Amino acid sequence: MALFALRRFLLSVPLLIGITFVSYVVISLAPGGPLDFLTPEDPNASVEVKERLIKEFGLDQPIHVQYWQWLKRAVRLDFGRSFLPDGRPVLTKIGERLPVTLFLNLIEMAIIVGLAVPIGVLSATRQYSLYDKITTIFVFVGFATPDFWLALLLMILFGVQLGWLPISGLRSLNWEYLSFWQQQWDFFSHLVLPIVVATFGGLAGFSRYMRQSMLEVVRQDYVQTARAKGLSERVVIGKHALRNALLPVVTILALALPGLIGGSVIIESIFAIPGMGQLMVQSVFSRDYPVVMGNLVIVATLTLVANLVADITYGLVDPRIRFGGRRRR
Amino acid sequence: MPRRRARGRSLLVWAGCGLLAAACNGPIESVSDDSATAGGAPAYGDTFIQASIGDIGGLIPSLTSDQSSHEVGSLIYDGLVKLDRDLNMVPAMAESWTYSRDCLELTFKLRRDVKWHDGRSFTADDVVFTYQTMINPKTPAPFKEGFLLVKDMEAPDPYTVRVRYAKPYARAVETWGTYILPKHLLQSFAEAGTLRESPQNSRPVGTGPYLFQEWKPGEKVVLVANPNYYEGRPYLSRIVYRVIPSQATIFLELKANGVDYVSTLTGIQYARQTEYPAFRKAYHKFRYPASDYTFLGFNLRDPRFADRRVRQAFAHAISKQELIDGVRLGLAREATGPIRPGTWAYTDQVERFAYDPAKAKVLLAEAGWKDRDGDGVVEDREGKPFTLTIRTNQGNDERKKIAEIVQQRLKEIGIQADIQLIEWAAFIKEFVKPRRFEVVVLGFGTGTDPDQFVVWHSSQRGPDQMNRTGYADPEVDALLEAGRMSCVQSERVRYYHRLQEILAHDLPMIFLYNRDALPVVAARIRGVSPAPAGILHNLTEWYVPKQQQRYTSG
Numbered sequence: 077m078a079l080f081a082l083r084r085f086l087l088s089v090p091l092l093i094g095i096t097f098v099s100y101v102v103i104s105l106a107p108g109g110p111l112d113f114l115t116p117e118d119p120n121a122s123v124e125v126k127e128r129l130i131k132e133f134g135l136d137q138p139i140h141v142q143y144w145q146w147l148k149r150a151v152r153l154d155f156g157r158s159f160l161p162d163g164r165p166v167l168t169k170i171g172e173r174l175p176v177t178l179f180l181n182l183i184e185m186a187i188i189v190g191l192a193v194p195i196g197v198l199s200a201t202r203q204y205s206l207y208d209k210i211t212t213i214f215v216f217v218g219f220a221t222p223d224f225w226l227a228l229l230l231m232i233l234f235g236v237q238l239g240w241l242p243i244s245g246l247r248s249l250n251w252e253y254l255s256f257w258q259q260q261w262d263f264f265s266h267l268v269l270p271i272v273v274a275t276f277g278g279l280a281g282f283s284r285y286m287r288q289s290m291l292e293v294v295r296q297d298y299v300q301t302a303r304a305k306g307l308s309e310r311v312v313i314g315k316h317a318l319r320n321a322l323l324p325v326v327t328i329l330a331l332a333l334p335g336l337i338g339g340s341v342i343i344e345s346i347f348a349i350p351g352m353g354q355l356m357v358q359s360v361f362s363r364d365y366p367v368v369m370g371n372l373v374i375v376a377t378l379t380l381v382a383n384l385v386a387d388i389t390y391g392l393v394d395p396r397i398r399f400g401g402r403r404r405r
Numbered sequence: 406m407p408r409r410r411a412r413g414r415s416l417l418v419w420a421g422c423g424l425l426a427a428a429c430n431g432p433i434e435s436v437s438d439d440s441a442t443a444g445g446a447p448a449y450g451d452t453f454i455q456a457s458i459g460d461i462g463g464l465i466p467s468l469t470s471d472q473s474s475h476e477v478g479s480l481i482y483d484g485l486v487k488l489d490r491d492l493n494m495v496p497a498m499a500e501s502w503t504y505s506r507d508c509l510e511l512t513f514k515l516r517r518d519v520k521w522h523d524g525r526s527f528t529a530d531d532v533v534f535t536y537q538t539m540i541n542p543k544t545p546a547p548f549k550e551g552f553l554l555v556k557d558m559e560a561p562d563p564y565t566v567r568v569r570y571a572k573p574y575a576r577a578v579e580t581w582g583t584y585i586l587p588k589h590l591l592q593s594f595a596e597a598g599t600l601r602e603s604p605q606n607s608r609p610v611g612t613g614p615y616l617f618q619e620w621k622p623g624e625k626v627v628l629v630a631n632p633n634y635y636e637g638r639p640y641l642s643r644i645v646y647r648v649i650p651s652q653a654t655i656f657l658e659l660k661a662n663g664v665d666y667v668s669t670l671t672g673i674q675y676a677r678q679t680e681y682p683a684f685r686k687a688y689h690k691f692r693y694p695a696s697d698y699t700f701l702g703f704n705l706r707d708p709r710f711a712d713r714r715v716r717q718a719f720a721h722a723i724s725k726q727e728l729i730d731g732v733r734l735g736l737a738r739e740a741t742g743p744i745r746p747g748t749w750a751y752t753d754q755v756e757r758f759a760y761d762p763a764k765a766k767v768l769l770a771e772a773g774w775k776d777r778d779g780d781g782v783v784e785d786r787e788g789k790p791f792t793l794t795i796r797t798n799q800g801n802d803e804r805k806k807i808a809e810i811v812q813q814r815l816k817e818i819g820i821q822a823d824i825q826l827i828e829w830a831a832f833i834k835e836f837v838k839p840r841r842f843e844v845v846v847l848g849f850g851t852g853t854d855p856d857q858f859v860v861w862h863s864s865q866r867g868p869d870q871m872n873r874t875g876y877a878d879p880e881v882d883a884l885l886e887a888g889r890m891s892c893v894q895s896e897r898v899r900y901y902h903r904l905q906e907i908l909a910h911d912l913p914m915i916f917l918y919n920r921d922a923l924p925v926v927a928a929r930i931r932g933v934s935p936a937p938a939g940i941l942h943n944l945t946e947w948y949v950p951k952q953q954q955r956y957t958s959g
Contacts, residue, residue, distance in 0.1 A: 125544075125545055125546065125547060125549065128543070128545065129545050132545075157601075157602065160463070161462040161463035161465075161468045161469040161474070161545075161601060161606075162463040162464075162601070162606060162607070162622075163463070163601030163602050163606065164607070172622060173622075173623065228653055228657070231654070231657050232657065235657060235661050239661065242663075243654065243657050243658050243661055243663055244649055244654050244657075244658060244663075245624070245647065245649075246624070249452065249454065249625075249645055249647075249956065250956060344650075345650040345651050345654075346651045346653070347654070348624075348647070348648065348649040348650060348651070348654060350621065350622065350623025350624040350648070351623075354623055354650065355623070358460075
């Protein structure tokens with residue numbers, strides 16, 4: 077197992093370098109460059125400044141040289157400074173956005189899993205019942221509802237009409253002047269709508285997956301056997317079936333790890349949440365290569381780690397894989 | 406607080422879509438249940454919350470070209486001169502200025518009571534330092550032209566600066582509306598070319614009416630009133646720029662009274678969605694011409710459009726009022742030329758072309774375009790039909806609608822037009838710059854100075870230059886040169902009036918309309934005084950009467 081993990085880990089290194097190289101080439105190929113956005117389409121803008129910045133950013137070098145320079149710094153975890161006029165270090169920029177996105181996505185994930193598992197299990201065990209049909213309709217409506225539209229409707233209802241919840245942002249403007257508990261409540265109330273919207277959309281896929289996985293498992297012989305042994309339905313489903321049905325779900329969860337730091341552009345924009353999604357999109361639009369690359373490295377690393385974790389946990393929870401591996405050796 | 410759009414910045418932004426400080430050729434309207442200026446004694450305090458769709462780029466605005474950075478920057482920094490409510494240059498940190506007789510030497514006397522936010526005195530050294538920084542090749546400032554024309558500059562004493570020019574430069578004074586930078590904090594960074602990385606770019610020290618307090622990227626910028634401001638402490642204690650990247654969310658925040666100011670509503674929002682009693686009670690709406698114009702531009706290299714009669718036929722075929730009503734819900738004014746209405750150089754005494762399709766057909770016939778085969782489309786003598794493509798950029802609904810209406814109107818006079826919408830970058834790169842277009846619908850931002858040399862002078866017709874219609878006229882060339890070289894406003898007025906007459910007659914483009922800026926301000930805010938410069942020009946005088954203040958904790 078340890079050897080397996082180590083080998084997988086060593087393989088990830090060239091893979092990561094490959095990913096960053098391809099990403100670097102692709103973003104450089106995108107039409108336009110950082111200078112098109114720094115120097116406006118304006119008769120008074122000076123051409124000499126443009127040339128100077130191109131040199132300063134190293135954009136006059138051939139692409140493999142540029143990449144090599146970037147890589148040399150990146151291995152020392154120096155991702156450089158943003159090309160934008162604020163010129164701040166990439167890691168600072170990412171660092172101030174990451175916590176919000178991570179926090180939101182973790183809560184969201186917990187709620188989705190917490191709701192999707194029972195929904196999926198119940199619909200599977202009562203396949204084609206009224207409950208199954210209602211939840212099916214519900215999750216498909218959730219799946220089909222554009223989240224920006226749902227967000228606006230909820231904002232109008234709870235923010236404008238009823239005035240119960242704040243419309244956008246993360247904190248009230250007088251946050252510093254509130255007491256500790258008021259601050260917590262203020263923060264929480266700002267989170268309600270974005271989390272509800274994000275969860276509503278994400279619930280569908282996950283609960284469907286759970287239902288499908290459960291449906292397959294309950295048809296297995298060992299479930300029959302468990303029933304035949306005279307075990308109560310609760311034990312049959314809750315212990316014998318659910319454990320096995322959760323296996324694929326673990327993989328999905330692990331693979332969702334990189335998504336945790338991605339952030340949703342739409343939700344972040346509409347609720348004015350300064351998270352990773354917005355940062356990524358803005359840096360792509362303004363061709364801010366250092367920030368884009370910094371972001372990509374983090375996402376790529378997490379994806380690789382997630383794959384690794386998925387493989388390992390799979391081995392841990394599924395004896396077939398564990399023993400299968402041993403026999404081969 | 407005047408919006409110093411002019412400070413060494415854009416004279417013209419090609420297709421600029423910013424609706425900002427504006428001038429006025431018609432009545433400035435304030436729509437509300439009670440007057441914006443009435444009631445309550447001026448009092449210090451309260452927080453003023455502005456919604457901004459984009460975050461600021463940085464806090465040394467000279468290095469940025471985005472609107473938000475300049476809005477925030479103009480409250481933190483000051484220039485030697487500024488624009489007043491009527492868009493005239495008036496002293497700010499300078500007490501006065503004088504020109505030498507030959508227009509080549511400009512001398513500023515500086516105020517002695519100006520202090521940097523950290524307590525240091527502001528002196529002529531800071532002005533000279535700002536100049537040196539701007540012309541330093543290591544400084545990545547997008548707008549330097551005004552500074553590069555300076556021959557030399559000196560400070561004979563701590564409160565005098567003298568600037569010399571090699572040639573007279575009409576916009577010399579305007580250049581010194583630039584953000585003056587603190588020498589004592591920035592010298593080493595400016596010399597090393599690392600201004601962007603300096604602390605000043607994240608915690609700026611200026612001389613303006615507001616002190617910087619906090620910038621949370623992507624979230625907000627907070628400014629607090631400068632108690633030692635040389636023109637007196639501003640009334641509003643705090644100004645918060647909230648970054649809200651979605652237009653829909655901004656509007657909902659407005660409806661829920663979450664923001665106090667939005668720089669421009671859409672036409673629908675202004676005309677319909679805000680017309681209910683609660684909104685009218687909570688906000689004052691304003692309406693005045695924005696500083697840009699929308700036009701239909703011809704490619705004069707195309708032999709068909711080289712004939713003025715054809716251009717005039719187009720002008721008669723199009724009803725500007727119809728476009729304004731259909732596209733802007735009436736919230737725009739007919740444009741007569743490229744100069745910003747309300748500024749001293751503007752005149753509306755120019756030739757106009759009424760909607761008259763019959764006359765348009767006669768003009769086309771005179772130019773040799775007749776419907777020879779009876780298919781409804783006019784042909785030239787060889788029988789080639791008059792077809793063309795109207796091009797504009799994708800994602801601008803207004804321009805798309807203009808193209809559609811114009812297409813319909815052209816059909817009436819026998820011209821068959823197609824419409825092509827192209828993504829912005831590709832549009833400029835593939836069509837506009839290489840001059841591969843027939844007719845385009847675009848917009849132009851206008852500065853406060855009337856100098857339009859780069860747009861109309863015949864020397865500016867190269868691929869990367871701004872004379873994109875390819876217009877060339879010897880008299881216009883002479884007027885543009887003279888207007889640029891003079892420092893006497895009464896002379897310049899004559900040149901630019903004549904320029905507008907010629908352009909209106911020659912029709913290198915059809916000036917369609919000046920859009921209206923449609924800002925809203927919370928009703929509790931008093932002292933708002935709409936003027937040709939817009940409404941933000943006297944922000945430091947805005948106040949909220951004590952009993953109506955909302956954010957008292959700050």
